Amino acid sequence: MGILWVSIGGVAGALLRYQLSKWIGERWAVSFPVATLFINVSGSFLLGVITRHASGWFPNHEQAAVLLLGTGICGAYTTFSTFSYEFTMLMREGRTRAALVYLAASGVLGLAAAFAGLHL
Numbered sequence: 001m002g003i004l005w006v007s008i009g010g011v012a013g014a015l016l017r018y019q020l021s022k023w024i025g026e027r028w029a030v031s032f033p034v035a036t037l038f039i040n041v042s043g044s045f046l047l048g049v050i051t052r053h054a055s056g057w058f059p060n061h062e063q064a065a066v067l068l069l070g071t072g073i074c075g076a077y078t079t080f081s082t083f084s085y086e087f088t089m090l091m092r093e094g095r096t097r098a099a100l101v102y103l104a105a106s107g108v109l110g111l112a113a114a115f116a117g118l119h120l
Contacts, residue, residue, distance in 0.1 A: 002067050009072015017077045032098055033086040036079060037106055043078035044110040048117020050074065 017039055024035040050069045058065040083106055090099035 001064070005064050005067035006072045006075075009068040009070075009074075010076040013073035013076030013078075016073070017079065033083075033090075033102060036082050036086055037102065037109070040078050040080075040083060040106055041109045041113045043074050045113035045117040046077075047074040048114040049120055050117075052118045052120065 020039060021035040024038065028034055047070055050066065054065045054069070055062045083102075087099050087102055090096075090102060
């Protein structure tokens with residue numbers, strides 16, 4: 001049953017990431033990976049909230065909720081591979097400052113968002 005929950009959540013998370021990336025890209029034509037930064041930070045926050053509150057929201061189904069919402073949705077919604085690729089491309093283009101800002105912002109904001117989600 002766990003595979004089903006992760007699969008359903010994974011499809012939803014991937015579609016959400018795709019649509020949100022597209023929407024952000026259409027509104028902010030910048031050469032900085034704003035969409036991925038926003039997605040990874042918001043996903044870190046959501047995972048913190050889900051981890052903290054799943055047992056209260058779904059007292060008899062905590063494991064299913066974490067598999068669906070955490071592993072499935074948040075796992076597919078956030079993307080370390082895209083972050084790594086975008087960081088590497090910024091470095092390759094000689095945009096070292098932008099790459100380092102992206103690296104620092106992703107790390108600091110992602111950890112702060114997860115912490116905030118856990119302590120909300």
